[in-house]
Amino acid sequence: MSESEFDLEKELGLELGRPAKPELGLGEDELGRIAISSELSLSLTEAKIEMYVPESRRDRVAVGEYVVIPCDYAGGKIFARIKRLSYRKRDALDDMSEVHLLVGAERVGEEEYIELAELEPLSMIVQGKALEVRHIPKPNTLVRRVASEDEVKVGLDLPEDGLFLGYVAVNGEPIRLASGLPIPYYLRNDPERIGDPLIFTHTLIAGMSGRGKTHVAKNFLRQVVGSRYRMERRGGEEREVNLVILDPHNEYWQMMEDNPVLASLPAKELDTLRGQGVKFGGVKTVRVFVAKEEGRRYQGAPKYLEFTIPFALVRQFPYLIAGGEVNEEQFGALVLLVRDFFAAGGERYQEFKEFLEAATAEERYKAGLIHSETLKALKRRVLRPYFEKVFDQGANPLDQLYEEIFAEGAVSVFPTEHLSPEAERVVVLAIMSMVADAKTEAVESEWAKRIARFPVVLVVDEAHNYLTNAATQQDRIIVEKFVAAAKQGRKNRLGLVLITQNPQDVNEAVLSQVSTRLLLGMEAGLAERAGAPKEYQKALPYFERGRMVVHSPENSHPLELRGLDSCLVQH
Numbered sequence: 001m002s003e004s005e006f007d008l009e010k011e012l013g014l015e016l017g018r019p020a021k022p023e024l025g026l027g028e029d030e031l032g033r034i035a036i037s038s039e040l041s042l043s044l045t046e047a048k049i050e051m052y053v054p055e056s057r058r059d060r061v062a063v064g065e066y067v068v069i070p071c072d073y074a075g076g077k078i079f080a081r082i083k084r085l086s087y088r089k090r091d092a093l094d095d096m097s098e099v100h101l102l103v104g105a106e107r108v109g110e111e112e113y114i115e116l117a118e119l120e121p122l123s124m125i126v127q128g129k130a131l132e133v134r135h136i137p138k139p140n141t142l143v144r145r146v147a148s149e150d151e152v153k154v155g156l157d158l159p160e161d162g163l164f165l166g167y168v169a170v171n172g173e174p175i176r177l178a179s180g181l182p183i184p185y186y187l188r189n190d191p192e193r194i195g196d197p198l199i200f201t202h203t204l205i206a207g208m209s210g211r212g213k214t215h216v217a218k219n220f221l222r223q224v225v226g227s228r229y230r231m232e233r234r235g236g237e238e239r240e241v242n243l244v245i246l247d248p249h250n251e252y253w254q255m256m257e258d259n260p261v262l263a264s265l266p267a268k269e270l271d272t273l274r275g276q277g278v279k280f281g282g283v284k285t286v287r288v289f290v291a292k293e294e295g296r297r298y299q300g301a302p303k304y305l306e307f308t309i310p311f312a313l314v315r316q317f318p319y320l321i322a323g324g325e326v327n328e329e330q331f332g333a334l335v336l337l338v339r340d341f342f343a344a345g346g347e348r349y350q351e352f353k354e355f356l357e358a359a360t361a362e363e364r365y366k367a368g369l370i371h372s373e374t375l376k377a378l379k380r381r382v383l384r385p386y387f388e389k390v391f392d393q394g395a396n397p398l399d400q401l402y403e404e405i406f407a408e409g410a411v412s413v414f415p416t417e418h419l420s421p422e423a424e425r426v427v428v429l430a431i432m433s434m435v436a437d438a439k440t441e442a443v444e445s446e447w448a449k450r451i452a453r454f455p456v457v458l459v460v461d462e463a464h465n466y467l468t469n470a471a472t473q474q475d476r477i478i479v480e481k482f483v484a485a486a487k488q489g490r491k492n493r494l495g496l497v498l499i500t501q502n503p504q505d506v507n508e509a510v511l512s513q514v515s516t517r518l519l520l521g522m523e524a525g526l527a528e529r530a531g532a533p534k535e536y537q538k539a540l541p542y543f544e545r546g547r548m549v550v551h552s553p554e555n556s557h558p559l560e561l562r563g564l565d566s567c568l569v570q571h
């Protein structure tokens with residue numbers, strides 16, 4: 001036995017070998033006393049703060065719970081989290097071999113041991129404000145559970161209002177305090193306060209399949225609808241956000257409809273939601289834009305507008321016709337061909353095909369600018385039948401329809417499930433490229449000028465398919481564009497919302513631009529890759545539907561949330 005353990009017992013008035021006294025003067029909310037098993041210490045980087053947990057409280061403490069340690073001499077209290085629980089041997093049982101010999105393990109009760117809880121200080125609450133923890137609690141101080149909403153809000157540095165994300169929770173359950181109401185968690189969204197609305201520093205929603213990503217995304221986006229933000233670069237005028245949603249599973253058009261489950265909730269619950277600033281109900285401004293592909297039919301939204309990708313967009317985005325198999329050399333040749341084609345007045349995919357087929361005869365290609373083998377290989381790749389089915393399919397070319405898609409206050413949904421994988425890629429990349437280029441002012445065109453005029457939130461579900469680690473020319477260019485666009489998000493008012501079950505496949509350079517992470521149940525390895533705080537990585541695999549971790553350093557301490565059981569729109 002170490003001398004320090006002896007100190008602890010003496011200090012707590014325990015007699016060796018005897019059960020701990022449950023009373024110890026604890027009030028209902030009190031959990032134990034600050035103890036010293038080896039040392040009580042605090043430095044700029046580390047803390048060793050332990051609480052002795054008497055028998056009467058042992059069933060009430062769990063790792064992850066929030067506690068408060070009064071620090072009267074410093075004029076405040078420390079807000080802390082239980083980081084580790086342990087049992088220690090008492091003096092008399094120190095020699096285990098002897099114990100087993102004499103007593104038999106099954107007859108040694110827990111009262112023969114001391115329970116200690118290691119506390120991780122999160123902040124110091126002084127006069128309603130959170131400061132860093134610079135003072136150490138005194139030995140023997142009574143530690144208690146958090147008692148008020150204010151303690152949680154100040155202790156965890158939670159914003160007062162903003163975009164509702166869920167309720168502050170511990171171990172799966174929302175924290176309920178005296179009022180009985182759970183504590184809402186908001187993402188900062190007020191342009192008048194210090195710092196920018198966090199939507200423009202991008203959001204990741206990640207979790208295993210079926211854990212509720214789309215449910216969470218819809219609830220989050222429902223809150224974003226209608227937000228107005230100052231345009232930093234346009235004389236500070238205020239504009240309503242435009243949501244652009246890429247929807248691979250035909251689920252987001254339902255945002256136009258109410259969730260009938262909500263209607264059946266008691267009026268009191270709905271009032272509570274309203275009181276907490278939670279927005280719900282179908283969104284009137286949702287419009288569904290369905291890309292046309294020959295031979296494919298869309299079914300889903302009762303009302304939608306068909307559109308087509310004009311081949312003319314390839315002038316700006318040549319990689320749209322360079323699938324994964326086009327290598328760097330071929331891509332160089334493609335860029336050259338595309339440029340020549342449009343320079344010669346070409347417009348449509350049909351014409352481009354003819355142009356490409358005729359290309360062998362052309363002097364300049366023979367002259368060595370493009371190797372004949374490269375040209376041959378490129379032709380095989382670019383003359384695929386599916387391009388014919390997706391470009392120039394008649395009514396509503398994207399570059400003419402843009403005023404309806406990109407509009408202040410509009411919620412524009414692009415379902416793509418009805419498309420072939422190749423056509424889906426062309427459609428998604430075309431829209432992503434338009435937004436990214438417009439927001440980085442990389443292109444001069446009417447649509448780009450328009451998109452630059454108001455805030456845009458671009459939602460990419462299954463983001464790992466488009467912002468990948470793969471190194472094809474197409475992937476590389478898209479990733480580059482998005483890293484650039486993401487970096488300027490604050491300034492140009494572009495917010496990305498990336499949703500994925502494979503965070504390990506999302507390009508790291510893109511992920512590193514994301515400041516807010518909503519992490520649902522996922523494997524520990526994935527959790528690490530998705531940027532989960534260390535203390536949650538081991539727990540995340542056990543997170544059932546509706547449980548998530550929010551990690552948004554500019555918003556609050558990382559913490560656990562319980563999302564709403566009901567979707568705020570149809571899902």
Ligand SMILES: Nc1ncnc2c1ncn2[C@@H]1O[C@H](COP(=O)(O)OP(=O)(O)OP(=O)(O)O)[C@@H](O)[C@H]1O
Pocket residue numbers: 207208209210211212213214215216501545546547563564565566571
């Ligand atoms: N918090 C929740 N409470 C109750 N049910 C939920 C919750 N979250 C999701 N669900 C339900 O679980 C199912 C799966 O949710 P959702 O579609 O959001 O999962 P997902 O992670 O997007 O899945 P996928 O990987 O297939 O896209 C849906 O039927 C949804 O209504």
Ligand SMILES: [Mg+2]
Pocket residue numbers: 213214215
């Ligand atoms: Mg989903």
